[in-house]
Amino acid sequence: MTKSYRRRRLVVATALGAVLMAAGCTSAVDQADQAKANASAKEGGTLTVAQANDAQPESFLSPALGNITAQYAVFETLTQIDTKTGEPKGVLAKSWTMAPDYKSMDLELRDDVTFHSGRKMTSADVIYTIQQVQNPANTVGTRFIAEQIASATADGDHGVKLTFKRALPNVFDLFEIMPIVDQETFANYKDGKQVVGTGRFTWQSWTPGGKLELAKYPGYRDAKNTHLDKIEIQVITDPTAELAAVRSGRVQYAMSLSTLDTRTLSGEPGYALVKSGGAAQELGFDVTQAPFDNELVRQAVHYAIDRDRIVDQVEGGQAEATALPWKTSTPGYDAKQGERYTYQPEKAKQLLAQAGVNGASFSVVVPDIPESVAIFEIVQNNLKEVGLNATAQVVSTTDYDQRIAQRNLGAPAFLMRCSNALSPASAVVSRPELVADKNNSHFTSPEYTKVVDALTGALTDDAQKQALANYNDYFLDQAFALPVLTRSTLSVRSAKVDGITSTIQGFINLDTAYLTD
Template identity: 35%
Template sequence: MTELYPFTPSGPTRRSTLRAAGGGALLLGLGLAGCRSAVSNTSSSPQGASAAPHRGGVLNVAVNADFTPALLFAQSGQSLQQRLIYNTLTRYDDDLRPKPELATSWTYAKDGRSITLRLRDDVTFHNGREFTADDVVFAVKNLQNPVRAAQLRSTAATITGFEKRGDHELVLKLAHPVNNLFDLFEFMIITDPESVEDAVAGKKFIGTGPFKLKKWSPGSGLSLTRNDAYWQPGRPYLDGVELRVIAQADALISSLRSGQSQLSFDVPGKSIGVVKSESGLTISDYDTGAGAIYLGVNTTVAPLNDRTVRQALARAVDRDRLVAQTLGGYGLASAAPWPKSSPAFTEAHRTHYTHDPAKARALLKSAGHSRLDLPMLHIALPGETAIAESIQYDLKQIGVHVTLQPTDGATAQKKLISQGMPALWSMGHGFAQVQPSTLAVSAYPFNEAKNTSRYRSAEYTEVVQEAWTKPETDTAAANALHEKISSILLDEAFLIDLVVRGQLQVSAARLHGVTLNKFSYLNLDNAYLV
């Protein structure tokens, strides 16, 4: 058994202090800065270089769409606020090594069929109730509930038993080994069981996080206030956070330039040039690969049930132009879903489909088509519309005429989950930035058992399940399985990846300490304004 005793920056809990002192364990000092790797900064005052942190101030965050309570337990474009109100058990560093949050340490059984978690014993919910192992049991069972539409429900479902060892130690028993438990632990927010139904109805949000809900104004945004009883001493520095809905790109940019907002992740790529020249703003690119742009294909709609037609579409899109003109130069043109940080990434997969309209037209002709007319759904936001129009233009060059169907984000997400998409759709996906097996067992567009494209394959299911249950330590076998998954995705083209990108952050130069986790949950524990 491998036993770890990592610590949070605020120090060990009372219980872990005693245990570590008695056992002579290796103590790992670490920060909760999270998974942030800013590859591009533009400002006279880059993030992290400033005066010492201090208390006070309210941070205004400009978002382009309102929070959707019904999607609280699903990864979506409205997940930014998750880590502000709630904590998770663990969080990854940039190299996919789990670090503690509400769990302080863990022990895997040798057979991979159970894991023992030690939990913090100094945490309370916003209503004053103590956090215990019962809350972890509830969180797992909550994600096992199909009603929650949580992408990691398959992983949660492998947990078939719970053994409590007091209030702050818990054994999770597994039906079979899986290699993405820590994806679940970072994805799974810890909520108050008694108010969870109020949460999904938008009435009450009670967590253990750094901020408490002050008010949710549907259509306007969330107002949060500092949690004075937060378990990290002296945190957060900010007195409050306002997430303000500003749907129009021009208004959002104006809000940032005027200082009315100090942070946004929703500036369209085409508009990045406008803010680059602003000395009071900083642009940071989170290259964790937490997001990707893709063209979805409904394989039950003729002639998209023909793989040759789908491969033609994959060769029609000019990915490099999409990055340069539509995304402001931020992103990695890629035919595969994996960011460079993923163990599944290869340059051959990334360049498998290059822009080749002549080859695309030849493939369509070989399948008996010279012209196709198809609908394509997209989210009705400026950045998403620009992406859809770019794809529309490229497809037209090979004889595929696309009628755009603008749709609000909540409706698009519901259609994604329910397999209710039209012939084509353009959206973003996540889950390629964590354990590679998670993508194909959890993400709606890729799920081997029930994906949005309605693609099914015994071969795909077999290799995905094998990859999911393969021990992480068996690197060679895992890499071979990742290769098989990538080959199937590229060859079958039931989902056509276009660009891997992280979150593009525009912030005031006087704002420091902002981070995101692997699921793009905003972490403001150490954020402050100067």
């Protein structure tokens, strides 16, 4: 997000009687972009997408890798953050009014939205969705933000009144990744046979491990600007096979190529690079298990990791080495804090000796993603150099997501790939490795709860900057999660397709994608 929106989220209105209002209309820039796309777009056709991860229809309320391309084609959210301006813009919400103290909000919904069943969306569906996000049984990452909503009541069919337990300027982070679900069919989403949303495309069929087929929804309120007839998402787990599929023309958009192949292919005639969202690659520790119950050992691992080598060899230089879990463009980011743990293997050995640890062996859970496996191989060699023996326990992404949700990774250490698009104030109450209560590392302390509360409660620029600095210092000292790098997500499209965009959270938006010939 841009700094302007960050600041507005964090600063209480200076005029106490003022309210924040934003209309959900389309800007002149958006209209110009749309007109340009319409002029060059080929109507109809099927876009074929390749990704390594299978769809996860049980996880639409909580970001999942398997849903990164389909979710915003089938579903819509109340608002989205404009990736150019950093300001929230309406999607299903037509307008909103935020109270000056950020403790209540009135939403006005669009009155022309229908689910794919043909039923009109109403305020009851928004309230139902909020309740499902709040329900612990659904294990939704943003539940900790949603739990701050004390009440959600209908004001007619297209009005929703929200009251918050505390000031909640980061509510737009919740709206961004909370697709509005159909209360009549939500219970059927899990098996993937009946998935009903409000987006431009309907969920037609899903063959687990094979492919997902989406089709244009003719009843969409703006169907004339939906150019594709169909979207076919194929699951190709082998990056080499995915590369071959793109080169042959069988696939027009590839999500899961290796970083090297992505950079190489995108530089060739007929292909283009697509950047989206952002992620933090981290190594986490279960602080209840030896040897990581000792913070000196955790700090030693920090010094043992050659982050620059990982950035160069795995990411091809398209990433930033950092010991902090935030993008370096985050307002208040302190480069000195981010560089606190440089590659110093001798210092790592000294800390291990001080901790009385020599030759410890342990397993590391690694999601079955080429990037994660490649990062582990370098980490493994780094740790071996300082006397620690790590072995990989590679698990499927579905198994990995379940372990994350259950807060039980099943090993003393684990590699994580976490979205870092959220503001720090939202991240520390939603990212599973950062929350103060029941994080993946089983780390807890009164001091950590205190710095998290201070960060989420800061409402002025100065207070936010100080709270973030204090949080970072404590996070770096305790070292229960070890950020390695942050990066944008890279994918490749053929020149035969255009109009692919992404949300600020990194979900791919195929809404207005089109074939060019």
